[in-house]
Amino acid sequence: MKFLSSLNKKNLSGKTCLLRVDFNIEDELCKELTNKCMPLRLRAIFPTIKFLIDNKAKILILSHRGRHKDICAEKNDVLRKEKFSLELFVGVIAKETNQKIQFIDFDSIHPSDVFFGKIKKSINDSSSNIFILENLRFSPYEEEDNNNFAKRLASLGDIYINDAFSVSHRNNASVTAIVKFIPSYAGLLLEKEIKILSETIKKLKKPFIVILGGAKISDKLGLIKNFFDKADYFLIGGGIANTFMAAQDFPIGDSLYEKDMVLVAKKFLKSKKIILPSDVIINERKILDIGPETIKKYSDLIKEAKMIIWNGPLGYFEDERFAKGSKAIAKAILKSKGRAIIGGGETTSLFNLKLKTHNLKPNIFLSTGGGAMLEFLGGKKLPGIKVLNDF
Numbered sequence: 557m558k559f560l561s562s563l564n565k566k567n568l569s570g571k572t573c574l575l576r577v578d579f580n581i582e583d584e585l586c587k588e589l590t591n592k593c594m595p596l597r598l599r600a601i602f603p604t605i606k607f608l609i610d611n612k613a614k615i616l617i618l619s620h621r622g623r624h625k626d627i628c629a630e631k632n633d634v635l636r637k638e639k640f641s642l643e644l645f646v647g648v649i650a651k652e653t654n655q656k657i658q659f660i661d662f663d664s665i666h667p668s669d670v671f672f673g674k675i676k677k678s679i680n681d682s683s684s685n686i687f688i689l690e691n692l693r694f695s696p697y698e699e700e701d702n703n704n705f706a707k708r709l710a711s712l713g714d715i716y717i718n719d720a721f722s723v724s725h726r727n728n729a730s731v732t733a734i735v736k737f738i739p740s741y742a743g744l745l746l747e748k749e750i751k752i753l754s755e756t757i758k759k760l761k762k763p764f765i766v767i768l769g770g771a772k773i774s775d776k777l778g779l780i781k782n783f784f785d786k787a788d789y790f791l792i793g794g795g796i797a798n799t800f801m802a803a804q805d806f807p808i809g810d811s812l813y814e815k816d817m818v819l820v821a822k823k824f825l826k827s828k829k830i831i832l833p834s835d836v837i838i839n840e841r842k843i844l845d846i847g848p849e850t851i852k853k854y855s856d857l858i859k860e861a862k863m864i865i866w867n868g869p870l871g872y873f874e875d876e877r878f879a880k881g882s883k884a885i886a887k888a889i890l891k892s893k894g895r896a897i898i899g900g901g902e903t904t905s906l907f908n909l910k911l912k913t914h915n916l917k918p919n920i921f922l923s924t925g926g927g928a929m930l931e932f933l934g935g936k937k938l939p940g941i942k943v944l945n946d947f
C-alpha cells in the first residue's frame with residue numbers, strides 16, 4: 557500500500573488530489589457545525605487537507621451522504637438538497653483551513669466526457685485550492701461501483717487518496733473501482749486507523765470487554781462471532797439488547813428490535829459471556845435506556861477491563877432523558893486504565909460532542925469507523941483497503 561505520508565512537495569506541488577472523505581454524518585450531529593463543535597468524521601479530515609495544502613496541491617473532496625434510494629425518494633428538490641447536499645460543509649471547512657472553497661454543484665451526474673470535462677475545466681480555471689464535489693450518490697453509479705463512472709472521476713485528478721476509513725467496507729465507485737484508473741494512496745486518517753486497529757487485534761489484553769448497542773444486531777454479529785473466544789464479556793444495550801430480550805421471551809412491548817435476528821440471538825444466549833441489562837428505562841411501551849443497576853454493573857466490569865471495544869449507544873440517546881446509560885458508560889471508559897477502542901458516528905459523538913472531551917488519554921482511541929471498524933476488528937479484509945494493496 558502506498559501512503560500519502562511518504563509524498564512531499566516534489567510529488568504533490570501543482571497536482572490535483574482527489575480526496576475521498578466521509579461526510580455521511582448523522583443529521584442530528586450536523587445541526588450546529590462550528591469549528592469548536594465538529595463531529596469526529598469531519599474533524600478527522602483536516603490533517604490530510606492541511607498536509608496537501610502545505611505541499612501546494614489542489615484538493616477535490618469527494619464524498620457521499622445518505623443512500624441513493626433515499627435521495628431519490630425525496631421528491632421535493634429543496635428538501636432533497638437540504639438533507640443530502642454537501643454544501644453544508646463548505647463554511648466550516650473554509651473557516652478551519654482559511655481557504656476559499658469552491659463547491660461544484662449538480663443535481664445528478666452524467667458519466668459523459670462533456671459533463672466531467674466541464675468540471676475539470678472549472679477546477680483548472682479556478683484560483684481556489686479546495687473544491688467539494690456535490691454528493692456522489694445523487695446518481696446510482698457510486699453504489700453500483702460503476703467502472704465507467706469511476707474512470708471519469710479519476711480523470712479529474714492526478715492522484716487519488718482514500719481518507720474515508722468508515723466507507724472502506726463498501727464497494728463503491730469512489731472507494732474501490734476508482735483505484736484501477738489513477739495512482740492511489742492511503743491518506744493520513746486511513747493510515748492511522750489501519751495502524752491502531754491492527755495493533756489492537758494483535759495485542760489483545762484480558763479482561764477484554766466488548767460493549768454493543770445501537771440499532772441493528774445484524775451489523776454487530778460479525779464482531780460477536782469473531783471475538784467470541786477472545787472476549788470475556790459482551791455488555792449489551794440498545795436495540796440489540798431488546799432483540800436478545802425478545803429471544804428470552806421477555807415482553808418488550810413496542811421497543812426497537814430485529815425480528816429476523818431473534819433465532820440467532822437465542823444461540824448466543826447460551827453463553828454466559830453475553831451480559832444483558834438487568835433493569836431498563838421504559839417510556840410509552842418502549843425500552844429506551846439501560847437502568848441504574850445495569851449502569852453500575854457495566855461500569856464495574858469496565859473498571860477492571862484491560863481492553864474495551866465499544867460500538868453503538870446503549871439507549872435512545874438523542875433524547876437527553878434516555879442518554880444517561882450511554883453517558884455513564886462513556887464516563888466509566890474515560891476513567892478506566894484499559895485500552896479502549898470506540899467507533900461509530902453516534903457512539904463517538906458521546907465523547908466529543910456530548911461530554912466535550914477533546915483531549916483524550918492515549919489509552920482511548922476514537923475510530924471514525926462504525927461498520928468498517930467492526931469488520932476490520934472482526935478480521936475481514938475491507939474492499940477499499942484491499943484495492944489499495946492490489947493496485
Ligand code: ADP
Binds near residue numbers: 771874901903926
Ligand atoms: P453508531 O452510529 O455509533 O455506529 P448505531 O448507528 O449502530 O451507532 O446506533 C445508533 C442509534 O441506535 C441511535 O440513533 C440510537 O438512538 C439508537 N438506539 C440505541 N438504543 C435504542 C433503543 N433502546 N431504542 C431506540 N433506538 C435506540
Ligand code: MG
Binds near residue numbers: 902
Ligand atoms: Mg449510526
